[in-house]
Amino acid sequence: MSTQSNAMPESSLNSQVLAPAATAIHPFYWSLRRELWENRYIYIAPLATAAVSVVVFAGSMLHNHQKMQSLVGLDPIKHRDVLTNPYDAAAGMLMAMQIFVAIFYSLEALYAERRDRSILFWKSLPVSDVSTVLSKASVPIVIVPLVTSIISFATLGIMLLIHSAAYAASGQSVAALWKELAVLQVAIGLAYHLVTVHALWHAPFYGWFLLVSSWAKRTPLLWAFLPPLALYGIEKMLFNTTHFLNLLAYRLMGSPDAPSMDFPNSIGMHSGAWHFFLSAGLWNGLIFTAICLALAVRMRRYRGPS
Numbered sequence: 001m002s003t004q005s006n007a008m009p010e011s012s013l014n015s016q017v018l019a020p021a022a023t024a025i026h027p028f029y030w031s032l033r034r035e036l037w038e039n040r041y042i043y044i045a046p047l048a049t050a051a052v053s054v055v056v057f058a059g060s061m062l063h064n065h066q067k068m069q070s071l072v073g074l075d076p077i078k079h080r081d082v083l084t085n086p087y088d089a090a091a092g093m094l095m096a097m098q099i100f101v102a103i104f105y106s107l108e109a110l111y112a113e114r115r116d117r118s119i120l121f122w123k124s125l126p127v128s129d130v131s132t133v134l135s136k137a138s139v140p141i142v143i144v145p146l147v148t149s150i151i152s153f154a155t156l157g158i159m160l161l162i163h164s165a166a167y168a169a170s171g172q173s174v175a176a177l178w179k180e181l182a183v184l185q186v187a188i189g190l191a192y193h194l195v196t197v198h199a200l201w202h203a204p205f206y207g208w209f210l211l212v213s214s215w216a217k218r219t220p221l222l223w224a225f226l227p228p229l230a231l232y233g234i235e236k237m238l239f240n241t242t243h244f245l246n247l248l249a250y251r252l253m254g255s256p257d258a259p260s261m262d263f264p265n266s267i268g269m270h271s272g273a274w275h276f277f278l279s280a281g282l283w284n285g286l287i288f289t290a291i292c293l294a295l296a297v298r299m300r301r302y303r304g305p306s
Helices: 002-038 041-063 067-073 076-115 129-169 174-181 183-201 203-215 220-239 243-253 273-277 280-302
Strands: none
Touching: 002 041, 002 129, 041 076, 041 129, 076 129, 076 174, 076 183, 076 203, 076 220, 076 280, 129 174, 129 183, 129 203, 129 280, 174 183, 183 203, 183 280, 203 220, 203 243, 203 280, 220 243, 243 280
16 A cells, blocks of 8 residues: 555656646647648659659660660760769759748648638647747748658669669669769768758748738739848849849859858758758758747637638
8 A cells, every 4th residue: 555655646747747748749749640641742742753764864764775885985974964964853842842831831831721711720829930830930941841851762762773783784883873863861961861951951941931921812823922022123123233132042053152051052062060050051040030930829729810
């Protein structure tokens, strides 16, 4: 009896300690699960892009079986370019799809639940507006780049296996192919590029799109791009300058004058990661993203159905 009486207070004490953390984490976790369940194109679109890339690559290997013999006598640089072009094309298609999915989701995330009036149902649940907005912001900034990175690893690996089989069938060295392509290094560089540029560096765009999605009554796509175009036009007419346009270009593609390690333009530029994570441009953008998300939380709290 004494052992039982001692164990019960300990159990209740542990539950009291863990309760606040569980209360904070569970709504966010299930909100994120809901986003993935309701928006399956988040992973279906990259998977479809990867499947098309693999099928096209496999078809090119079958049709160009004899052409592979002619690669032996090429200049080493040109030979490497011919070998790596299909992998670069596949990576480029996946990155383009990742951007499209992230933009489309960000513009629809908060607007869609007001348009179909499901916001009335979700607000009736014990989930805060902060958890809801943060779960939606996590999709374009974290989930989509992560999903694209995993699919990219698998896609490049399958392409390498197909390429290796074609090389072996033509009597060429598979080991030399693997050394020439360095697919693992390319895949790691692509993952780094997606995390740094497409997630963190582009986060202000997604924060802005989510803010527009939270208050636009109609056509959030138009309202997302109209104010920046208006600011550019006003600046151009009044001052004949393009500072705002240059700022957008810098946020989108980096500055050509900035050190390459501060903005990893190349998917293989990952040796100077600390330069990027300590750059002022990154943290200024993240502060702007936080402001946009805070305003989106406030808009969702007081905005009714459209």
